Amino acid sequence: MRILLVEDELDLARALISALERHDILVDHVSTLEMALEAVENAVHSIAVLDRKLPDGDSLTIIPQLRRAQAGLPIIVLSALGSPEHRIEGLETGADDYLAKPFVVDELVARIRALMRRPAMIADMGITVGKLTFNLGDGTATAAGEPMTLTRREVLALEVLVRRAGRTVARSALEEAVYGFDDEIASNTLDAHISRLRRKLAPANVEIHSIRGIGYLLKATA
Amino acid sequence: MRILLVEDELDLARALISALERHDILVDHVSTLEMALEAVENAVHSIAVLDRKLPDGDSLTIIPQLRRAQAGLPIIVLSALGSPEHRIEGLETGADDYLAKPFVVDELVARIRALMRRPAMIADMGITVGKLTFNLGDGTATAAGEPMTLTRREVLALEVLVRRAGRTVARSALEEAVYGFDDEIASNTLDAHISRLRRKLAPANVEIHSIRGIGYLLKATA
DNA sequence: TGGCCCATATTGCCGCAACATTACGAAACT
DNA sequence: AGTTTCGTAATGTTGCGGCAATATGGGCCA
Incomplete structure (x- = not known):
């Protein structure tokens, strides 16, 4: 199992990667939208985890492109913007899950595993x-x-x-x-x-x- | 097509309604079990979508009453309780489908469609x-x-x-x-x-x- | 341009794992 | 005790899928 993590806060990214790898999940990590699009062209991922606010823009904007690159790719959005409006906006753009920061790392792991476990x-x-x-x-x-x-x-x-x-x-x-x-x-x-x-x-x-x-x-x- | 949506989380309800109406599906929205039973008496719905946890109880309990009011009414249950035990419980009570939260709006639409053209x-x-x-x-x-x-x-x-x-x-x-x-x-x-x-x-x-x-x-x- | 090399195509073969079916005995229920 | 159900095992059957032999073709270099 291989996931794509797009996150520019390096401390958080490192924490996530080590947590995920403890669960035998391979992580490709990039920190910009541009690199994310490139990564998804070059490998097949089971899930993408996107930080919403990135140096080169709002990650919601690339969701359609990610899906075009890989149809049916499950996407989880992480964001400090946790209001219901933002949540809805994220889900309507096509995200499969929207997790407000701050969150417990284990919760993200749990949601990733839930998404993988459930092709339904x-x-x-x-x-x-x-x-x-x-x-x-x-x-x-x-x-x-x-x-x-x-x-x-x-x-x-x-x-x-x-x-x-x-x-x-x-x-x-x-x-x-x-x-x-x-x-x-x-x-x-x-x-x-x-x-x-x-x-x-x-x-x-x-x-x-x-x-x-x-x-x-x-x-x-x- | 006209469906009955029973959901007390207003943000989610609004998101669902707008998504469903974009697919030309009419939505009657209520937020309690009591209102659901009244609604199903007064109109013919193609499908009922029930949030499981509602202010006045567990929506599984009214499935038999809904079916009595409208024989063969297909029912989809939405729930944060997504464990296999809960799913089975829901399906055995007579739900036709059981969707764990969080879910993609498009998936709900797809499942509604699927129920409409079900072979059996x-x-x-x-x-x-x-x-x-x-x-x-x-x-x-x-x-x-x-x-x-x-x-x-x-x-x-x-x-x-x-x-x-x-x-x-x-x-x-x-x-x-x-x-x-x-x-x-x-x-x-x-x-x-x-x-x-x-x-x-x-x-x-x-x-x-x-x-x-x-x-x-x-x-x-x- | 011709020829060589290597990546890819295609096909048949066959081992073996998955599945089918039946019988038998233990356990549970009456 | 009689009956029914269900787990197990023994045996038979099927067909997936790994391998290899052979064929095809693209690209690079002289």
Whole structure:
């Protein structure tokens, strides 16, 4: 599990990172909106935690961009602005949770874990690419309305590809998503899965392009 | 579409109403159980959304009365109490969905939509799939009109499967429903129950498919 | 431009884990 | 004691998924 932390107060960031790592959660830490957008392009995260006030602006403004980079990405906003109005503003912009400062570190950890533990949070939210719709809640997919049968590994790979449809997904990110962090992969097994996925996706007018040396990219057929 | 919203936190209520109205959903808003019962007498709603904790009590207690006032009314319960125990309690009382706070507004909208197009017909605490009818109230079932005898564990498993008819149910969710949360399950007991259920369900034109590595899925025979 | 090298594609094979089914015995309830 | 239920295990079956052999093609360098 890997999360993106965007926080410019270094003391707080350090405290959060060490707390999260004690829970076996990997943390990518950046301190500006610009770096956040770059980070989300280069890796697949399970959750993003944003401080609202950052040196280069209000982090609410980049939520749409983050979601565009990675559909369905759960987002938690931290803020000293804790009034109900601010809360509502944050939630309506698309944040999944809004935590007012000051807060207990353990509470943030608990909320992160709650979000991860509960795919139902985003149940029934579908992503559509071409004639393909992918349901983030239960990992089911339909091609042109017809339900398609996917195996476990195929679901894991397709989820990441679809969430970043139109953008490249690093090969390492795919391996990480389909297998664990520790699970080593010895051969071209991933390629084989991609190959099988391609065949199943053909009726949905969706292609998986390979980006030589980098990874893969899923997009609708032209 | 017109829904009944029972929520005493005014900030949240306002946020929900504006979000729902953006989706062309009319909202009747009240903030107590008493007002909810009065509202449901005076109008026909497509769905009721209840906050669980209200000034005059636990909203679970009025679910039967709501259903009596309007048979088959789909009900979604919102609650800060998100533990599996609370969820189960809510669903067993007859709620159709149980959403833990905090949640994304869009998710509530999605779930409302999902309830509107649900494949299984719900009427008077009974669910029908194929020639099978399952009574949520007392856990009895009939196949093509003939009452069928189910054991306790079979009832528990079938209820979960029927509630999610047409959608996959994680194996872990089934174990959780049939046994306790703490109760460990050592062998293939669950498989055995599924097997026995299959045989009993055959006359009802209902099949339990296994989704390898994930869980099971109940649907009417094609 | 031609050729080499290496990344990726594709396919078949087969082990093995997941699932199915049945039987049996212990325990619980009557 | 009789009956029913449920957990366990034994045995059979399926199909996922890892691996490797082979094919294809892109890109770099001479």
